Amino acid sequence: MTNSTNDSVADTAQTNRSPAPTPTPAPLLCKRKDRFRHCLETSDAERLFLGLDFDGTLAPHVDDPTSAAMRSGNHKLLERLAAHPKFTVAVISGRELADLRSRVDVDGIRYAGNHGLEMDTNPPLESPDSVRSTIGRVCGMLERELASIDGVQIENKGITASVHYRDVETDGHEPEQLYQLIDAVVSDATTDDGKLRLTTGHDVIELRPPIDWDKGRALRQFIDEETASVIPLFIGDDTTDEDAFSVTRTAGIGIHVGTAETLADFQVSGPAAVSELLEWLCETGSECL
Incomplete structure (x- = not known):
């Protein structure tokens, strides 16, 4: 992991496309919290850019995708993070943008649906x-x-x-x-x-659609649009989130939800642990920046 600014994210994205990194087991965040905190404290960034997946991260997986809902308490935690001057928050999901907005329903955060193909600014599709x-x-x-x-x-x-x-x-x-x-x-x-x-x-x-776009490209675009220097932190559980971890791997922090091999730096056990991390960021994380 390295400290980051917006420019460093863009630069490393262009120069680190090949060879592709290999997913490996990631250490449990609960056993490496000191290392995680050190990454924040030694960053020269002004803000933390927090990117989150939805299903399996903010919300537990359910058999019927139409019934998915955020864990109790996450809405209030996201509101607190979005209102804090040290954080920018984005939710980047495979869900349709309108559906994602209605399920999260927090003002002041960025949204990207359909794996980043739908974005609240500068969407990538021409037709x-x-x-x-x-x-x-x-x-x-x-x-x-x-x-x-x-x-x-x-x-x-x-x-x-x-x-x-x-x-x-x-x-x-x-x-x-x-x-x-x-x-x-x-x-x-x-x-x-x-x-x-x-x-x-x-x-x-x-x-x-047949274009070179994914959650990593969406995360990178959001970061490039920031006016202050940021260190990106992305949390997700699915294979599609590995594209975002390829960005944070060279210029930030990635946290995988689950036990699969991953490009992320740390792992947590499930959505309940994600909620605990969001609460820690609200209470303590801002002091590390």
């Missing part, structure tokens, strides 16, 4: 209406193709889509088979120039 048309057509085809598989949920999020398979019986419908089936539908429905990208997460296969 979102064309993408929505393609996503809608492919979702219709997937609904017909996957209709015989019990438990599949197809979520049209406008400029991306998610195929959830948490409730699917794995016998005969393993994730690899579902991926191949979805990839075949996407190939039939789109041209090479407009072929959707497929990515994977926790019990989900994501369909995204």
